[in-house]
Amino acid sequence: MAIVTLLSDSGDSDHYVAAIKARVLSTNPGLTLVDISNKIAACDIAHGAFVLKSVFRDFPKGTVHIVAVDAGGNKGYAFIALQLEDHFFVSVDNGLLGLVSDKPHQNLVELNVINPVNSTFPEKDILAPAAARLASGVTLSSLGTPLSSFKKMTDRHVKATKKQILGHVVRVDSFGNLITNIEKEAFDILSKGKVYTLQFGSEKVRRVHTSYFQADQGDCFVLFNSLGLLEIGIFKGNASELLGLSYDSPVNIIFEE
Amino acid sequence: MAIVTLLSDSGDSDHYVAAIKARVLSTNPGLTLVDISNKIAACDIAHGAFVLKSVFRDFPKGTVHIVAVDAGGNKGYAFIALQLEDHFFVSVDNGLLGLVSDKPHQNLVELNVINPVNSTFPEKDILAPAAARLASGVTLSSLGTPLSSFKKMTDRHVKATKKQILGHVVRVDSFGNLITNIEKEAFDILSKGKVYTLQFGSEKVRRVHTSYFQADQGDCFVLFNSLGLLEIGIFKGNASELLGLSYDSPVNIIFEE
Amino acid sequence: MAIVTLLSDSGDSDHYVAAIKARVLSTNPGLTLVDISNKIAACDIAHGAFVLKSVFRDFPKGTVHIVAVDAGGNKGYAFIALQLEDHFFVSVDNGLLGLVSDKPHQNLVELNVINPVNSTFPEKDILAPAAARLASGVTLSSLGTPLSSFKKMTDRHVKATKKQILGHVVRVDSFGNLITNIEKEAFDILSKGKVYTLQFGSEKVRRVHTSYFQADQGDCFVLFNSLGLLEIGIFKGNASELLGLSYDSPVNIIFEE
Numbered sequence: 056m057a058i059v060t061l062l063s064d065s066g067d068s069d070h071y072v073a074a075i076k077a078r079v080l081s082t083n084p085g086l087t088l089v090d091i092s093n094k095i096a097a098c099d100i101a102h103g104a105f106v107l108k109s110v111f112r113d114f115p116k117g118t119v120h121i122v123a124v125d126a127g128g129n130k131g132y133a134f135i136a137l138q139l140e141d142h143f144f145v146s147v148d149n150g151l152l153g154l155v156s157d158k159p160h161q162n163l164v165e166l167n168v169i170n171p172v173n174s175t176f177p178e179k180d181i182l183a184p185a186a187a188r189l190a191s192g193v194t195l196s197s198l199g200t201p202l203s204s205f206k207k208m209t210d211r212h213v214k215a216t217k218k219q220i221l222g223h224v225v226r227v228d229s230f231g232n233l234i235t236n237i238e239k240e241a242f243d244i245l246s247k248g249k250v251y252t253l254q255f256g257s258e259k260v261r262r263v264h265t266s267y268f269q270a271d272q273g274d275c276f277v278l279f280n281s282l283g284l285l286e287i288g289i290f291k292g293n294a295s296e297l298l299g300l301s302y303d304s305p306v307n308i309i310f311e312e
Numbered sequence: 313m314a315i316v317t318l319l320s321d322s323g324d325s326d327h328y329v330a331a332i333k334a335r336v337l338s339t340n341p342g343l344t345l346v347d348i349s350n351k352i353a354a355c356d357i358a359h360g361a362f363v364l365k366s367v368f369r370d371f372p373k374g375t376v377h378i379v380a381v382d383a384g385g386n387k388g389y390a391f392i393a394l395q396l397e398d399h400f401f402v403s404v405d406n407g408l409l410g411l412v413s414d415k416p417h418q419n420l421v422e423l424n425v426i427n428p429v430n431s432t433f434p435e436k437d438i439l440a441p442a443a444a445r446l447a448s449g450v451t452l453s454s455l456g457t458p459l460s461s462f463k464k465m466t467d468r469h470v471k472a473t474k475k476q477i478l479g480h481v482v483r484v485d486s487f488g489n490l491i492t493n494i495e496k497e498a499f500d501i502l503s504k505g506k507v508y509t510l511q512f513g514s515e516k517v518r519r520v521h522t523s524y525f526q527a528d529q530g531d532c533f534v535l536f537n538s539l540g541l542l543e544i545g546i547f548k549g550n551a552s553e554l555l556g557l558s559y560d561s562p563v564n565i566i567f568e569e
Numbered sequence: 570m571a572i573v574t575l576l577s578d579s580g581d582s583d584h585y586v587a588a589i590k591a592r593v594l595s596t597n598p599g600l601t602l603v604d605i606s607n608k609i610a611a612c613d614i615a616h617g618a619f620v621l622k623s624v625f626r627d628f629p630k631g632t633v634h635i636v637a638v639d640a641g642g643n644k645g646y647a648f649i650a651l652q653l654e655d656h657f658f659v660s661v662d663n664g665l666l667g668l669v670s671d672k673p674h675q676n677l678v679e680l681n682v683i684n685p686v687n688s689t690f691p692e693k694d695i696l697a698p699a700a701a702r703l704a705s706g707v708t709l710s711s712l713g714t715p716l717s718s719f720k721k722m723t724d725r726h727v728k729a730t731k732k733q734i735l736g737h738v739v740r741v742d743s744f745g746n747l748i749t750n751i752e753k754e755a756f757d758i759l760s761k762g763k764v765y766t767l768q769f770g771s772e773k774v775r776r777v778h779t780s781y782f783q784a785d786q787g788d789c790f791v792l793f794n795s796l797g798l799l800e801i802g803i804f805k806g807n808a809s810e811l812l813g814l815s816y817d818s819p820v821n822i823i824f825e826e
Contacts (some may be wrong), residue, residue: 087598175524179538184481226583228584278689330624389782
């Protein structure tokens, strides 16, 4: 039986998350529900997109993801269901889904067009039933009317040249580790045969580790993490607090021959 | 297979919630467990009652709800199982369940009377096994001895006349939105053909929205939410902080011909 | 179908917990996942060990526990799977598992020896697949190479004589209750026929309660809790804040003839 995941900014002290789950299970009690996170910062599409992008491919193909971050939406925003990299997503078209993959979508419909529901809680009234039906084997096309495109936003880009890579912190995780948008692939190509210096805050570092524990306790580590992204941390410490860096702080790599 | 939900003030950093779930699954590993919330404020019956009341009907009929807020109880409080609106509830009789529905109960027993267990963790030792047995098809009557009534508390009432509705904030949700006890039904009747002014904090508002996004970013919205209750918020902002209102703050509606 | 539990310090606002679960469900979608807690304080082995020790036996025998606290490990730490008290555990050998039971292990292997994976996210890449396979019926011995022992740390001991018991707070729970390492068994033997005084902070108490509600609201209670450990609290209050005690604070019992 298929898996339905939930990503939201609804927190864990209200009825919202349980209401969405109840609606899914009322449609099909045999579905498996898995929380991705309900503690995305309120209306924080960048945070939500980062978490979803980092994990959705770990689920089996065919998994249905309810994406309910800033789901109240804005005027004119559509509710959509789409198939992308063999996963299904239901969401409000607020740009979040446009950030999770560069691949073209395989299928896309607008929800809530036939017999539209006017709801102030669309996660429960529109997204949850659509997700439950998709996970129960209903085809995506039958859930709505075809749509040709959905909202794409431009994510912060890394500037990479032969002389330097200019990136940013894209997520401070709950350990205080600083995850950047600098990819291992680009670094490997550009650093070949070069001496390099990583600069962030007031720190200058000249090596990249391969394990967290290559740094001593209290010392800074820099490595490419399981997402293939450059990550900066303090071994057994909170790097964000100790280095004074946070979301969007610049992280640069300078190459010399 | 039936669903067992859990509502508690036990938090998420101790063994309590897992111990309750382990006991349920030890009795019947086929049951589906769903957290309503374990982040009800410690011993806060009003918070717990609001969340439970707002969501229990979204679950399929026959769902069993473990209600373990302030479950340590007080001297002389009984442990009860009851059927209400075709749902089952197991709880300590501390008044919380008396706040979730105006309907008469369909069935009510006192638990832990035959071979009583003396426990400092009754959620696990008394409520969890009773819930698991109920969800497995055991009849409520066979779980305890009949009881004629359970504890009812008087909730804060709304004062509604032709001239005004005087209500209060009953819940500040995790977005900072202010949910009041003013019901759409009463407002619709009393506001018919009238000019009205909503007053809360230092704000005066003369319209009710139907969508969150009818307000501009940073502006105040006022609408009847999915629970049919008047809700005040700041679009993409935290109304509780920005308006200086919190639990129990008065919200009034004045009608003029 | 077997249960897989998860204990981690990964928090609830990142992709880590969902990634571990996704890997388990990708291996076997029929497994039942239960969170013990993902809010163990970062790298806090004492916190993790206390929670795990307090709850693992409540799960059915054969349950598989993923223990991912401070899982980044240290240089030379092995990944292990072991059978203990008829439960299965997969973890990094950082000492946490050595604190949860005094019983000898029934079986122990080192994971990730044959075709080792070099991962900065071993919870997902090493522990999750091992747990899923164990829960699916694969034998522990076939998961790795035999190991004779795993890391044991010495926990803070209670000093108990005929004159006194000297203990400490080992956990402040989310209610602010202070759980100590003083066991009921020892107290029952040593206090027989004696007058006793409990001392903690500036308090002196001469009785032990059997229910939380034997104290009046705002008053201190002292009882042996469901774990058989001496617990100090304030009825409907936060004892840690009100008494100024926290993790590791001394709690003594003095006996007089």
